Amino acid sequence: MSAPISFVLARANNGVIGANNAIPWRIPEDMKRFKALTMGKPIVMGRKTWDSFPKRPLPGRTNIVITRDANWRADGAVVVHALDEALARAQSENPAEIAVIGGAEIWKLALPLASRIHLTEVHMDAQGDVSIPAFDAAHWREKDREDHVTADGLRYSYVTLERR
Numbered sequence: 245m246s247a248p249i250s251f252v253l254a255r256a257n258n259g260v261i262g263a264n265n266a267i268p269w270r271i272p273e274d275m276k277r278f279k280a281l282t283m284g285k286p287i288v289m290g291r292k293t294w295d296s297f298p299k300r301p302l303p304g305r306t307n308i309v310i311t312r313d314a315n316w317r318a319d320g321a322v323v324v325h326a327l328d329e330a331l332a333r334a335q336s337e338n339p340a341e342i343a344v345i346g347g348a349e350i351w352k353l354a355l356p357l358a359s360r361i362h363l364t365e366v367h368m369d370a371q372g373d374v375s376i377p378a379f380d381a382a383h384w385r386e387k388d389r390e391d392h393v394t395a396d397g398l399r400y401s402y403v404t405l406e407r408r
């Protein structure tokens with residue numbers, strides 16, 4: 245049986261997910277949660293998200309990077325040129341779950357195939373240059389919600405969405 249495809253993402257109230265190829269807020273607990281949710285699983289990402297990591301690859305996970313550039317290579321990255329190729333490579337590990345970790349271009353491509361979204365709602369209007377639309381409640385059911393606040397007073401919520 246094939247593994248379910250999940251998104252792991254953090255999104256501000258106004259839809260922003262990125263600024264200058266970085267994440268426009270700092271929530272250390274969310275970074276720990278990201279690590280816990282993805283560890284041991286294949287992670288699928290766009291080439292810009294790969295470039296955004298200060299250290300790469302992310303250890304303990306097969307880093308599958310999608311690019312249109314036939315010549316692109318990077319140490320520690322499994323390079324593919326289409327989403328279906330990325331997912332086939334990920335499925336070949338027989339994982340419990342495939343984590344699609346962004347960014348906006350890749351989530352848009354993969355949305356019809358996703359069955360679960362590990363969403364961190366960041367309760368601010370962030371400045372940024374990459375955003376994604378809200379998830380349509382007609383298609384997504386909220387399964388869990390946990391509210392938190394950082395030491396600096398930034399409120400955020402962990403929300404698990406499942407496809408209806």
Ligand SMILES: NC(=O)c1ccc[n+]([C@@H]2O[C@H](COP(=O)([O-])OP(=O)(O)OC[C@H]3O[C@@H](n4cnc5c(N)ncnc54)[C@H](OP(=O)(O)O)[C@@H]3O)[C@@H](O)[C@H]2O)c1
Binds near residue numbers: 351
């Ligand atoms: N908040 C979060 O949870 C989160 C998570 C991840 C990323 N981010 C942020 O999101 C931003 C990056 O997102 P993004 O949407 O700009 O880029 P992205 O989705 O990470 O990567 C886009 C790249 O993927 C490749 N690509 C896209 N569609 C393709 C297709 N159909 N076939 C083959 N290759 C394809 C292209 O690479 P080439 O140009 O090499 O051809 C394209 O430039 C950054 O600011 C990052 O920090 C935020």
